[in-house]
Amino acid sequence: MGSKRINNSRRSFIKKTAALTGTILASSSLKPFNAILFATEQSDESKPWYGIGIDIEKCIGCGNCAKACKEENNVPKEPFYFRNWVEQYTIKNDGEIVVESPNGGIDGFTQSVPDEEIFKTFFVPKMCNHCAKSPCTQVCPVGATFESPEGIALMDENYCIGCRYCIQACPYGCRYIHPDKGTADKCTLCYHRIKKGLKPACFEVCPTGARIFGDLNEKDGVMHNFLKNHNCMVLKPNLNTGSKLYYNGLSAEVR
Amino acid sequence: MEHLYEMLSKVDGYIYSNEIELHWGILIVLYPYITGLVAGAFILASLERVFKVKVLRPTYQLALLTALAFLIVAVMPLVSHLGKPFRFYEIMITPHFSSAMAIFGFVYLWYLMVVLLLEIWFDYRRDMVLWSKEKKGFKSRLYKILTLGVNDLSPKTVAWDDKLGYFITVIGIPSAFLLHGYVGFIFGSVKANPWWSTVLMPVIFLFSAMVSGIALVMFLYMAVSWIRKVKIDMPCLDEVGKYLFYVLVLDFTLESLDQIHRIYEAEESFEILDLLVNGKLNYTLFIFQGLLGTLIPLITLGIFRIYKPKPKIRKAFYLIISLLILMGIFFMRWNVVIGGQLFSKSFLGFTSFKLGLIGSEGFLMTIFWLVLPFLILAFILWLLPPWKKHEEEPAS
Ligand code: SF4
Numbered sequence: 001m002g003s004k005r006i007n008n009s010r011r012s013f014i015k016k017t018a019a020l021t022g023t024i025l026a027s028s029s030l031k032p033f034n035a036i037l038f039a040t041e042q043s044d045e046s047k048p049w050y051g052i053g054i055d056i057e058k059c060i061g062c063g064n065c066a067k068a069c070k071e072e073n074n075v076p077k078e079p080f081y082f083r084n085w086v087e088q089y090t091i092k093n094d095g096e097i098v099v100e101s102p103n104g105g106i107d108g109f110t111q112s113v114p115d116e117e118i119f120k121t122f123f124v125p126k127m128c129n130h131c132a133k134s135p136c137t138q139v140c141p142v143g144a145t146f147e148s149p150e151g152i153a154l155m156d157e158n159y160c161i162g163c164r165y166c167i168q169a170c171p172y173g174c175r176y177i178h179p180d181k182g183t184a185d186k187c188t189l190c191y192h193r194i195k196k197g198l199k200p201a202c203f204e205v206c207p208t209g210a211r212i213f214g215d216l217n218e219k220d221g222v223m224h225n226f227l228k229n230h231n232c233m234v235l236k237p238n239l240n241t242g243s244k245l246y247y248n249g250l251s252a253e254v255r
Numbered sequence: 256m257e258h259l260y261e262m263l264s265k266v267d268g269y270i271y272s273n274e275i276e277l278h279w280g281i282l283i284v285l286y287p288y289i290t291g292l293v294a295g296a297f298i299l300a301s302l303e304r305v306f307k308v309k310v311l312r313p314t315y316q317l318a319l320l321t322a323l324a325f326l327i328v329a330v331m332p333l334v335s336h337l338g339k340p341f342r343f344y345e346i347m348i349t350p351h352f353s354s355a356m357a358i359f360g361f362v363y364l365w366y367l368m369v370v371l372l373l374e375i376w377f378d379y380r381r382d383m384v385l386w387s388k389e390k391k392g393f394k395s396r397l398y399k400i401l402t403l404g405v406n407d408l409s410p411k412t413v414a415w416d417d418k419l420g421y422f423i424t425v426i427g428i429p430s431a432f433l434l435h436g437y438v439g440f441i442f443g444s445v446k447a448n449p450w451w452s453t454v455l456m457p458v459i460f461l462f463s464a465m466v467s468g469i470a471l472v473m474f475l476y477m478a479v480s481w482i483r484k485v486k487i488d489m490p491c492l493d494e495v496g497k498y499l500f501y502v503l504v505l506d507f508t509l510e511s512l513d514q515i516h517r518i519y520e521a522e523e524s525f526e527i528l529d530l531l532v533n534g535k536l537n538y539t540l541f542i543f544q545g546l547l548g549t550l551i552p553l554i555t556l557g558i559f560r561i562y563k564p565k566p567k568i569r570k571a572f573y574l575i576i577s578l579l580i581l582m583g584i585f586f587m588r589w590n591v592v593i594g595g596q597l598f599s600k601s602f603l604g605f606t607s608f609k610l611g612l613i614g615s616e617g618f619l620m621t622i623f624w625l626v627l628p629f630l631i632l633a634f635i636l637w638l639l640p641p642w643k644k645h646e647e648e649p650a651s
Pocket residue numbers: 127128129130131134135136137153169170171172173174175186241
């Protein structure tokens with residue numbers, strides 16, 4: 001336990017990735033096969049390209065974000081549909097991992113593990129990772145799921161046929177079928193708000209500032225500094241989803 | 256939403272907040288099951304045609320028509336499970352090509368229109384012309400329409416029918432492989448799901464498809480002979496049994512390889528899959544799929560390779576085996592589709608699945624989708640009876 005975080009400077013990672021991608025592209029003529037390879041690349045560096053930062057060390061598990069999201073976005077109130085939820089991780093002394101998220105954390109948490117058995121405990125807010133190579137976009141057979149120019153994974157409910165393939169493909173469990181509409185539904189990073197220059201609802205209500213979001217292209221912007229000053233990790237990096245949700249203080253147990 | 260609350264109380268461990276509902280239910284179990292039967296039956300038919308396995312002659316048309324009957328139905332559960340079934344055509348007019356599912360409509364149509372219907376048409380054209388003359392009234396007119404006005408019975412044209420039919424069968428074999436390998440890919444390419452995500456998935460789907468399709472034709476051949484009160488051609492049945500055995504060996508090997516590979520590599524997801532296999536999938540995997548659906552048929556067919564008991568006993572065993580295999584492969588699809596959704600992608604817990612009795616995703620509907628192809632087949636057999644085909648050159 002007490003996992004060693006991957007101590008990778010973000011910048012060198014980007015450089016390495018860029019170099020690697022460059023080599024691959026230069027040494028072969030893969031470009032025409034983009035449709036097959038499915039590599040969504042950010043096209044224009046002068047435009048915003050949003051990323052999200054969550055500081056686990058700051059999260060107190062109040063559940064305000066999960067609640068605000070349901071209200072802002074008319075997410076069905078039943079405890080089966082969430083665009084945003086908080087998980088309480090408790091690692092026991094014997095190594096057992098206990099995770100709880102009653103009603104997504106909206107009603108707050110209680111600790112079911114007795115104090116003396118707890119090795120450590122923390123909260124992990126979850127939401128769509130707005131993957132840059134999002135599996136959900138890749139698998140949608142009609143293109144109802146797509147990525148906005150700002151790098152936000154969005155859904156067109158007027159187009160979705162409700163096949164649920166995207167739900168199977170999302171490794172993070174961020175999608176559901178809207179019970180009344182019969183179509184898939186997911187976090188939009190409050191696209192309607194950020195377009196007006198507002199923060200997404202969940203970021204607005206977080207009392208400790210554990211959640212930040214911003215333009216990854218902006219030099220010295222909030223995301224830039226967040227990534228520079230913290231050792232961040234994404235969830236399930238092995239799946240190469242190009243997740244743009246960076247966690248500071250992510251413990252190895254979290255999936 | 257009642258059932259979701261009920262399921263909420265049955266969650267084991269931790270699952271992501273959105274994971275309570277199983278998104279692909281029994282209808283999606285039926286989809287690979289039925290397409291598999293199609294592909295398998297077709298491949299059996301092709302053996303006779305392309306590889307000239309003459310003893311299989313009595314099953315040739317039956318296998319083709321079976322493939323057609325099941326293919327017609329294959330797409331129905333799929334469409335009916337959609338949240339927006341009336342938008343189904345979108346997949347054809349605006350396919351998103353990076354999606355494995357997007358080309359389903361095309362693969363399906365290709366197989367139905369180009370391969371199956373054409374092959375059957377070429378095979379039956381001459382007979383339909385003759386039947387349209389022999390029969391009266393409605394049936395005669397129906398045959399006339401089905402010939403599409405091509406009434407030429409000259410030996411040259413009939414020879415062309417045969418040549419083109421052969422050509423289509425040759426295209427048909429890779430198409431059948433494509434159809435079912437592709438269905439396997441729909442699952443095998445979901446990297447988020449470790450139970451599905453394996454390169455072997457399309458291959459396993461393909462071989463299990465062949466197994467189930469051959470078993471189906473075996474069963475139908477016996478059933479149809481029994482209904483028609485004609486003698487079963489034992490050499491033919493034995494030959495079908497032989498192929499069934501070979502394909503079953505391959506299928507079993509591949510699936511074991513897949514499992515051994517998983518166990519040996521023991522990746523991140525190993526613990527949860529181990530719990531899945533030994534818990535929620537215990538019966539369906541080890542008993543229904545493994546023991547009843549694979550091992551018993553495998554051993555029996557294997558014994559028949561060395562020692563052949565009396566035809567009567569063989570027949571009884573073939574009947575039982577074909578049914579066991581049909582059940583086994585159904586549960587194989589079940590284990591893949593349902594099994595792959597029972598565990599959480601957090602690898603920390605399980606949800607549960609309960610098959611309701613009524614409703615579009617219920618048990619009765621499942622039975623309906625499984626019986627429907629047999630009804631369609633009965634109709635097709637009435638319309639195009641293989642046993643009434645004119646084998647000899649017509650005296651014109
Ligand atoms: S987290 Fe899931 S829903 Fe969000 S972009 Fe990635 S795959 Fe899509």
